[in-house]
Amino acid sequence: MTQVPNYDPAAVEAKWQERWAREHGNEPDLDRPDRPFYNLMMFPYPSAEGLHVGNMFAFTGADIYGRFKRLSGHDVFEPIGFDAFGIHSENYALSVGTHPGKLIPQNIETFRRQLRRFGGMFDWRHELSTTDPRYYKWTQWIFLQLFKAGLAFRKKAAVNWCPKDMSVVANEQVINGYCERHPDTKVELRYLEQWFFAISKYAERLLKNLDWLDWSDSTRALQRNWIGRSEGAELVFETPAGLKITVFTTRPDTVFGATYMVLAPEHALVDPLTAEEQRRAVSAYRRDAQRMDVVSRRVAGEKSKTGVFLGSYARNPATGEAIPIWIADYVLMEYGTGAIMAVPAHDKRDFEFATQFGLPIREVVRTGEPLPSVSEDGALVNSGPFDGMPSREAGPRIVASLKAKGLATPQVQYRLHDWCISRQRFWGPPIPIIHCDHCGPVGVPEKDLPVELPFIEDFRPDASGVSPLARHKEWYFVKCPRCGEQGRRETDVSDTFLDSAWYYLRYPSTEFDDRPWDPTRTKTWLPVTSYIGGNEHAVLHLLYSRFITMVLQELGHVAFEEPFPKFRAHGLIIKDGAKMSKSRGNVVIPDAYIQKWGADTFRMYLMFLGPFHEGGDFRDEGITGIRRFLDKVWTLAHEAAALTAGARSGLPAGVERKLHQTIKKVTADTESLDYNTAIAAMMEYLNLVRDEGVSSRQAIEPLLLMLAPYAPHLAEELWSVLGHGQSIFCERWPAFDERLAVAGEVEVVVQVNGKVRGRVSVNRGASEAEVLARAMQDESVKKFVNGNPVRKTIYVPDRVLNLVV
């Protein structure tokens, strides 16, 4: 009996991690790569609690893919970094009373240790942190490029103000009216001067490209929803005084049923349209609407409709009749034109409003459903010359006829808003602008970048809406770069999502300080070959990154317009049926598991939990199964190594066939990220090898190669135990022979009337007649046929024969 040493993961893993670092095995030659493969995963925000199981799950899944590609003959660049700016970090720093500038490096150190410990194939030479002035210099540079191109602009806007953060937050960071980071804090409406990026100009392109991007369907659907394209028309309603009110509608076919109009309370025409006797009521209503927070303003719920009649009328362009103009907070200034034509018969909201205020309701599309009917399946009524026309046809016809009178324009609307990037906070890259009384906002000259974030002790935000940086006078006052007069620095910092909107461009070029990204490196490595990440960033990070890349492409800074041609979304790891979060107290930290079981076992266990793209509930009950599997691999490999070199017996036919089937399945499943079934296939193979008492190199070596992406340390160790001098990751993924993968004999199931009654063993490719003849000899089949004539037979070669009697 051979003496097999104990499998001690801690020792094995330390040994190989040390060797990878020493020999720079995970650092491809970025200038002369062989089949470059840029394997990207979403870089973490370095929280104080450290890497949690959700991060590990995502990184492991991406790392397996990278290692698989490397074994398949690619030079794989797998970088990692830290998304360390932002309100998250700053809030935590505030809560513990430590400066974020001190805290973040500590957190990053913890993350580095954890990332090394789990065995990621990272190229640490190219690590980056968004808080590094060498990085955010270029974040600011990007802002300036957008500013110069007119795509970054200031506007006074109703913005989301979080009283806890004491800052503006983006629409995307508001969840049902509550702050993303403070689920118990309602976001308020404030009017402030803000910096915006004109992402809405790119709505159509961002939407269109989704058709060809090789992305998870779920992610594309989320982005499509978010962009929210709707086709319709702008219609003009004129007042007797000649004022034109433009509305947007997706249902121009219902214009004959527009019995009143509603403007948003903030609409510019409210003043001129208000009749004297209504002025008091109107101003009172407008005041109330403005005081209201965004939530109660926007959430429909049980809230009944409110509104005030302006006392004036406009002409319905289709019917010519005068209809009353109202204001109501159910019409939003941010969408469309901030004004609507109300068609109570065919819109739920208008119906509710009309019912409440006794306004006329006129049916114009007969659908056979009770009012309000919103279906477009119907024919027009009460619509003059269009009566009887199907609703879908009528829309374009009506628009065309009104267009002739200059009262309509076909129009496409998007739900996507411009990206508000201002943050009245401290922990972010200062927006590189100098305000001058003569010149207005002037960009900081590129030679003066970065505008460094000063290390001020007093970084707390206050409720004034002005950034803490404004209190730092020697930083705040600066000469205008254009006229030389006294100017003031912009004190807002930019949104964290700007930091992460371009980090993938920086990774290959981190060593260059005189350019954001090197053209040659970028040409070699970008766009990103494979990006794997979570759908929680489907509409934030991924949309912004696409937008920034598109702009950079237009401005000639990169040669492609889409940064991530291939993206795969992984699932979410939850705990006890709920998202892991600190507030719930259900965050699982991987360290203890790795210490107890080893990184390889833990990696594989996470992948074995369920389908990678679905995620799942974290429990640790099954982890022993993986460990037992690796123990068996360990033992078998040592036994194989102990066999004398001459003992090169071939594989038994059954084992050889199973091996080729296994290689085929593991190859396909790893490529499609179906890691759970790939692992199951390797287990099946190992079970057979053991059952057959085989312990030869031919049996174990291909298994080690397949296992290497999943359990890299163990695979390296056993590879060297088997006498190989170089890293297993310098080897090639095993090939399979299709002919060897198929069995010579197959078992064909025999059904009688659709029920399995027997099975016969025949040569692969046997004819129907042959199988039938064999089947009719089967006792059980005979019994169920019971002498009845066979009316029909269905034969699926090598699988099933069904006899209908």
Add this chain to the structure above:
RNA sequence: GCCGGGGUGGCGAAAUCGGUAGACGCAAGGGACUUAAAAUCCCUUGGGGGGCAACCCCCGUGCAGGUUCGAGUCCUGCCCUCGGCACCA
């Protein structure tokens, strides 16, 4: 309300094109080894019923229908659940 996932044993899950439902793993029960335990190995394990036995029969993939020789898989109508959006005109 709208747009996506999902619903299969005690549990996590498999099932390529409509062709043997439950692979793989956990847990559980029994056995071997052991002074004992752990570890390891072997056997059993969807539910119900029959047989001394090799085995045999019936039922079974959220619910109700349908298409088909044959449905977890396709169609129609529901229910539940998770995620996203939501007074977006």
